[in-house]
Amino acid sequence: MRVFKFGGASVKDASSMKNVANIIAQYKSDKLVVVVSALGKTTNALEEVVQAYFAKNGETKKLIAQLKESHFNICKGLFDDDTHPVYDALSNFFVEMEWQVEEEREEEYNYVYDQIVSVGELLSTTIISHYMNSIGIHNTWLDVRDVLKTDDTYREGKVDWNKTSALIHEKVLPLLEKGIVLTQGFLGCTPENCTTTLGREGSDYTAAIFTNILNAESQTIWKDVPGVLNGDPRKFDDTQLLDQISYLEAVEMTFYGATVIHPKTIKPLQNKNIPLLVKSFIQPQDKGTVVGVANSEHLPAVRMVKGDQCLLTFHTKDFSFVAEDVISHLLDAFSKANFKINMMQNGAISFQACVDDIPEKIAKIKAVLASTFTIEEKHHLTLLTIRHYTDEIILQHKTGKNLLLEQRRLSTWQGLMV
Ligand code: ASP
Ligand code: MG
Numbered sequence: 001m002r003v004f005k006f007g008g009a010s011v012k013d014a015s016s017m018k019n020v021a022n023i024i025a026q027y028k029s030d031k032l033v034v035v036v037s038a039l040g041k042t043t044n045a046l047e048e049v050v051q052a053y054f055a056k057n058g059e060t061k062k063l064i065a066q067l068k069e070s071h072f073n074i075c076k077g078l079f080d081d082d083t084h085p086v087y088d089a090l091s092n093f094f095v096e097m098e099w100q101v102e103e104e105r106e107e108e109y110n111y112v113y114d115q116i117v118s119v120g121e122l123l124s125t126t127i128i129s130h131y132m133n134s135i136g137i138h139n140t141w142l143d144v145r146d147v148l149k150t151d152d153t154y155r156e157g158k159v160d161w162n163k164t165s166a167l168i169h170e171k172v173l174p175l176l177e178k179g180i181v182l183t184q185g186f187l188g189c190t191p192e193n194c195t196t197t198l199g200r201e202g203s204d205y206t207a208a209i210f211t212n213i214l215n216a217e218s219q220t221i222w223k224d225v226p227g228v229l230n231g232d233p234r235k236f237d238d239t240q241l242l243d244q245i246s247y248l249e250a251v252e253m254t255f256y257g258a259t260v261i262h263p264k265t266i267k268p269l270q271n272k273n274i275p276l277l278v279k280s281f282i283q284p285q286d287k288g289t290v291v292g293v294a295n296s297e298h299l300p301a302v303r304m305v306k307g308d309q310c311l312l313t314f315h316t317k318d319f320s321f322v323a324e325d326v327i328s329h330l331l332d333a334f335s336k337a338n339f340k341i342n343m344m345q346n347g348a349i350s351f352q353a354c355v356d357d358i359p360e361k362i363a364k365i366k367a368v369l370a371s372t373f374t375i376e377e378k379h380h381l382t383l384l385t386i387r388h389y390t391d392e393i394i395l396q397h398k399t400g401k402n403l404l405l406e407q408r409r410l411s412t413w414q415g416l417m418v
Pocket of ligand 2: 008037201
């Protein structure tokens with residue numbers, strides 16, 4: 001059994017969907033679970049609906065109508081029959097969303113976000129499921145919310161592994177006997193039957209949950225790049241494909257900012273020693289990258305870039321040393337604000353933290369710490385991380401840049417620069 005995940009870029013229009021169906025057709029004699037994201041940039045468009053809803057600016061209807069039109073247009077490229085049941089199926093989701101926004105009840109932002117944004121995956125999977133069935137690739141559309149159970153942390157649902165595992169065994173295994181199971185990434189469901197999402201780009205993680213629970217032989221993430229490269233090809237022009245990387249290397253890469261795989265994807269696979277294949281949906285016959293049990297000795301320098309960074313510098317007002325108690329006070333504030341530090345350093349009476357530039361979180365930190373510390377902020381910075389570096393490679397990347405903070409460990413170099 002295998003698990004496939006197709007992201008938004010792979011299903012952005014009718015011809016992309018046909019390509020996805022072609023890839024799936026090659027594997028249709030295997031047991032297969034296919035996890036699909038929302039089409040193209042639909043999730044971003046749905047986020048705009050949520051914003052409009054809370055801004056009460058009267059834009060929601062227009063935005064929803066645009067989404068409906070773009071989804072229907074894709075269907076026109078896939079189905080000859082204008083009365084195909086797919087149109088009714090899609091319309092039902094739009095009607096529900098319209099009801100949701102008409103209610104205008106005072107509800108919590110994150111809850112509303114999940115009820116609206118989740119529709120993207122319901123739409124995309126409805127289209128592709130109908131399309132595949134119409135060309136003879138038989139599949140069952142599974143509402144993932146029937147099996148993937150989470151708590152009620154909206155926008156960041158925490159998976160209830162026990163319940164989810166029991167439900168996947170009970171409901172998905174019998175469906176797999178009949179053919180391909182096609183379902184939504186990114187979504188979950190609370191014990192009260194409300195929809196949750198697992199965090200942006202969370203469909204890779206959904207696939208990993210199925211892979212782990214079903215003990216699949218592998219998980220494949222189909223991408224618009226040839227596999228895992230040693231740098232984002234949009235940022236570096238000398239990238240090369242990594243044929244094999246270890247789970248550890250993949251975790252390190254996602255931690256430092258590689259976006260090719262969602263950070264939560266690796267653990268469920270590593271725990272069961274199941275390989276992750278990252279392959280191109282444009283060149284599906286190519287091997288791509290295998291993430292699994294591998295050693296990292298052969299790897300070239302691997303580079304990760306995080307843009308939009310902010311450097312916070314704290315000085316103790318009373319000149320007390322930044323010793324363990326002070327550091328603990330500082331870290332406690334970051335932890336309570338749920339604010340991840342991307343790099344930190346301390347001196348005698350100062351502490352520096354590089355963070356994503358999120359104004360609300362920075363404000364929270366300042367509110368807690370401003371009485372004890374003077375706080376300086378520097379914005380618009382870039383954090384570059386290089387694994388398996390050489391002196392020459394560091395020099396090449398920092399020449400001409402203004403370096404504000406630098407850290408060198410055995411296998412990882414980081415530089416924060418303007
Ligand atoms: N559609 C969701 C997003 O764009 C989930 C995903 O693509 O993995 O964040
Ligand atoms: Mg997406």
